[in-house]
Amino acid sequence: MIGLCCCFSAAxxxxxxxxSDGRPQVPTVIRMRVDFSGDRIDELSYNVDVSWPKVLxxxxxxxxxxxLAIDKDDHVWVLNRPRQLALDDAGSAVSPPQxxxxxxxxxxxxxxxxxxxxxxxxxxxxxNHVPDWPIxxxxxxxxxxxxxxxxxxxxxxxxxLTAPIEKPDEKRWDRQVLKFxxxxxxxxxxxxxxxxxxxxxxxxxxxxxxxxxxxxxxxEVYIADGYLNRRVVVYDSNTAAFKRGWGAxxxxxxxxxxxxASDKQFRGALVSIDISRDxxxxxxxxxxxxxxxxxxxxxxxxxxLIHPKTLGLG
Amino acid sequence: xxIDRRYSCLEAFSMKSSLWIVLGCLLFSVAxxxxxxxxxxxxxxxxVDPSWPKELPNNWIMGHATGLFVxxxxxxxxxxxxxxxxxxxxxxxxxxPRSECxxxxxxxxxxxxxxxxxxxWGQQGYVPEWPNGEHGIYVETGGSIWIAGNNQxxxxPGALLPDRQVLKFxxxxxxxxxxxxxxxxxxxxxxxxxxxxxxxxxxxxxxxEVYIADGYMNRRIVVYDSNTGAFKRGWGAxxxxxxExxxxxxxxxNPAGPPPKQFGALGxxxxxxxxxxxxxxxxxxxxxxxxxxxxxxxxxxxxxxxxxxRIHPKTLGQYGSAWSTAFCCDAxxxxxxxxDGENSVIHVLNRDDGTELGEIGNRGRQIGMFDGLEHxxxxxxxxxxxxxxxxxxxxxxxVPVR
Numbered sequence: 001m002i003g004l005c006c007c008f009s010a011a012x013x014x015x016x017x018x019x020s021d022g023r024p025q026v027p028t029v030i031r032m033r034v035d036f037s038g039d040r041i042d043e044l045s046y047n048v049d050v051s052w053p054k055v056l057x058x059x060x061x062x063x064x065x066x067x068l069a070i071d072k073d074d075h076v077w078v079l080n081r082p083r084q085l086a087l088d089d090a091g092s093a094v095s096p097p098q099x100x101x102x103x104x105x106x107x108x109x110x111x112x113x114x115x116x117x118x119x120x121x122x123x124x125x126x127x128n129h130v131p132d133w134p135i136x137x138x139x140x141x142x143x144x145x146x147x148x149x150x151x152x153x154x155x156x157x158x159x160x161l162t163a164p165i166e167k168p169d170e171k172r173w174d175r176q177v178l179k180f181x182x183x184x185x186x187x188x189x190x191x192x193x194x195x196x197x198x199x200x201x202x203x204x205x206x207x208x209x210x211x212x213x214x215x216x217x218x219x220e221v222y223i224a225d226g227y228l229n230r231r232v233v234v235y236d237s238n239t240a241a242f243k244r245g246w247g248a249x250x251x252x253x254x255x256x257x258x259x260x261a262s263d264k265q266f267r268g269a270l271v272s273i274d275i276s277r278d279x280x281x282x283x284x285x286x287x288x289x290x291x292x293x294x295x296x297x298x299x300x301x302x303x304x305l306i307h308p309k310t311l312g313l314g
Numbered sequence: 315x316x317i318d319r320r321y322s323c324l325e326a327f328s329m330k331s332s333l334w335i336v337l338g339c340l341l342f343s344v345a346x347x348x349x350x351x352x353x354x355x356x357x358x359x360x361x362v363d364p365s366w367p368k369e370l371p372n373n374w375i376m377g378h379a380t381g382l383f384v385x386x387x388x389x390x391x392x393x394x395x396x397x398x399x400x401x402x403x404x405x406x407x408x409x410x411p412r413s414e415c416x417x418x419x420x421x422x423x424x425x426x427x428x429x430x431x432x433x434x435w436g437q438q439g440y441v442p443e444w445p446n447g448e449h450g451i452y453v454e455t456g457g458s459i460w461i462a463g464n465n466q467x468x469x470x471p472g473a474l475l476p477d478r479q480v481l482k483f484x485x486x487x488x489x490x491x492x493x494x495x496x497x498x499x500x501x502x503x504x505x506x507x508x509x510x511x512x513x514x515x516x517x518x519x520x521x522x523e524v525y526i527a528d529g530y531m532n533r534r535i536v537v538y539d540s541n542t543g544a545f546k547r548g549w550g551a552x553x554x555x556x557x558e559x560x561x562x563x564x565x566x567x568n569p570a571g572p573p574p575k576q577f578g579a580l581g582x583x584x585x586x587x588x589x590x591x592x593x594x595x596x597x598x599x600x601x602x603x604x605x606x607x608x609x610x611x612x613x614x615x616x617x618x619x620x621x622x623x624r625i626h627p628k629t630l631g632q633y634g635s636a637w638s639t640a641f642c643c644d645a646x647x648x649x650x651x652x653x654d655g656e657n658s659v660i661h662v663l664n665r666d667d668g669t670e671l672g673e674i675g676n677r678g679r680q681i682g683m684f685d686g687l688e689h690x691x692x693x694x695x696x697x698x699x700x701x702x703x704x705x706x707x708x709x710x711x712x713v714p715v716r
Contacts, residue, residue, distance in 0.1 A: 089685070102628070102635065102657040104657050104658045104659075104677045312412040
């Protein structure tokens, strides 16, 4: 996920000064050094707020955090993968005779909404919410109408699905993005679960889509696609009709290799996509250690290499 | 952070470093939140101190928290199991470096109560018999340091030898004594020349005796001369002599049945029934945590069985409910704290009769919560320290709020 920061005004106050509400200072300060257009500010810092979020209700535990979105009310939505919760974290959900393990805990729903104080406001979603609910939830976007967009990246290894939830069909890979109404009703599916091989030319199916961004004015959804594919694809956000797509450096879909990775292609996983206010599309190419920037039409603008010596997951 | 009824008061307390919330909840508790309000019972509420410990130098990171001890100077000693660190956590130490973060910390770290790192030492290979899986630490008044190890037998090709030894070092890190030795010999509760993946020690300094919780493979307490390493005595559950301890397969824990006759009943799936902790109270009683057996057994120093407290005996799972003990909060040590990594709370018992008075904390990944809680320890000011093995893998400090 790419965060487009920051404030450029007096609102950008230092956060390490004493708080006025009488709450004790948390000395855990994360310093941030930034250079805003030559006007050097190197004192900006963040304090961790240890009271956020509060203890979850219903003995819930969150698993891998794979999506994070702020809605128009500044409420925070967290997407997580209940199926990857460790067995001991979900011990209360283990069936007899092996369980329940003890007094703790149950998988939380896939989506949990928090307010700024860390209270849980709403929650929904999970393995049985709709038949094509992703096995491994990945990526969350809330559009201007409050609709939810959710991707997924399961591609065949059920061994790391440790939670006491019925094991899925290993052939049911996540090749779809789902759109839900604000009250959780399914509105649209782009792609569908399948284990056919990666195909960057086929726009009826995705490849482990991991991030979405909706251009509300244009009614278009941009999808970072993804764990199996190496492309950005754009669909009509109301009808799911395919609009356009491209690969690294803006190459057309027809020129994207479905075989071995190379520097001329996205290395993947493509795990983030964001559009700035001035209309540029920022794509995070994780193992490529880079962010590439495009116009909305897919014309390559520039790339930023991010600590390019990084190996591992990028 | 605390207590009474887990989902009433506690919900508001639990992560709460902010004083106003704690005060608010104290008022709430007086107003009738739970019938056994912590303060009426005389044990404190706690709030997490997120500034402890301070950020480690040298790009260091710690793995499973497997040992925690507060010495007489209120220095906090931590041991972590270095080999549990994952490649993406120690990327900077790989060849070629995978990332800018991080490097394994030395095995032993000493902090003050403010979270300043005072000293570190020890690592894999520090001495030839350095444990493959560091587990448990005790520091004597004179500064001698005891370390155990719990690496267990494995059928994997190239597996490391099981740790069947406890090591004693001088304050400056020189090896003074080894009890047992590394070997893949079969489990033998009658053989006192080697241990069975021991997990914790307690030294009776006046008597020059070290008590060893033994362990992950064996099912016994063994006592040695802490200066010479000579064997003194040993016993099993209910104080049975070593000769009566079964070396055969362990039995599954049955929540509907009577308590197991031996230590180390197995949980589900097959794993980790362990004699995991030993502590001695000011009045000279030996407290032994039998994790898979969901109980603490109490003995005299001679090994005579005194009583047992069953801790949430319905608990199943891979581990069990009784992981570690600490005494609180006065010279009489009225309260017995029991770290419970399966239910992810600290149980507060009346030390005399075992009545459960309350619980501290709950499971979660945020600061101030527990996730794989293994260790509890107190300093002289009543601060509470905890260690999470896995998946939490961290140490935390909680300060009393009166």
